[in-house]
Amino acid sequence: MRVTQGMIQQNSLRYIGSSYAKLDKLQSQVSSGKKISKASDDPIVAMKSLKYNTQLSQVKQYQSNASQAFTWLENTETNITEGIDIMSKVRELAVQAKNNTNGKSELQAIGVEVKQLKEQLLSIANTQVNGRYIFNGTNSDTPPVVDNGDGTYTISDTDDVTVNVTSNLTLKVNSDPKSAFGGTSESGQNVFEMLDSFQKALNSGSLEDMDSVLDNIDQFSDGMSAERSDLGARYNRLELINTRLASQEETATKVLSDNEDVELEEIITEFIAQQSVHRASLAVNAQIVQPTLIDFLK
Structure with missing residues (x-):
């Protein structure tokens, strides 16, 4: 087969173009630190990256949850801890009121304190975080405890708030208001009604069966403490789950990096080598491919 000058030129241009393409790919890898810039560069790497990115996104979503x-x-x-502290103060006042040396004015002064503590406990029960009532379960747009104005208080029945923390696990994060504030006494009163009755008795100066009052206070305090313990157990479990999620994120990030990221030392070395090859190719072709007939005749 006869090799012509045109064939040499075409082959030279094709090889130079291929060299430019290699340099462009290596330059892109050096700049981005990634093996591919589009799926067609390596479909297998692209497919794996999609899978690993999905896994990493799921882990990060669970961490956010x-x-x-x-x-x-x-x-x-x-807030429950604050409620327990309030009940402790109420008990101290009840013990103080039980002292027979108190006169009517002293009992009324104690009644004023009990009223303030009751209102503070009511404020705690109706606590809002980011505009949501944390003690009213899924119905977080309305307060869980309502003062009916006649010495009775209505506490909502709530549905649990659950959060997905892994692919196959949901965790209850709220506290039922009736459990959080001690349930009901043997007489059927909730803690707010009991405090209201105690306050009125103090104001009237007619205290009866203070032992029963103290028993009720202890019962409500115990109920709050039990709910706080349950919250602590759930919190500890969530910490374990969060630790595992952090480990999963680290693993997923490493696997994704191993699939996508280039070894910069290798790529830079390869890029420099390709530059040398490209310069040599240009130099040789400058001698082989004569630009004019005169140069060819020389």
């Missing part, structure tokens, strides 16, 4: 669960549990536990 866990963060919300932590916020809910922490706020709930903090």
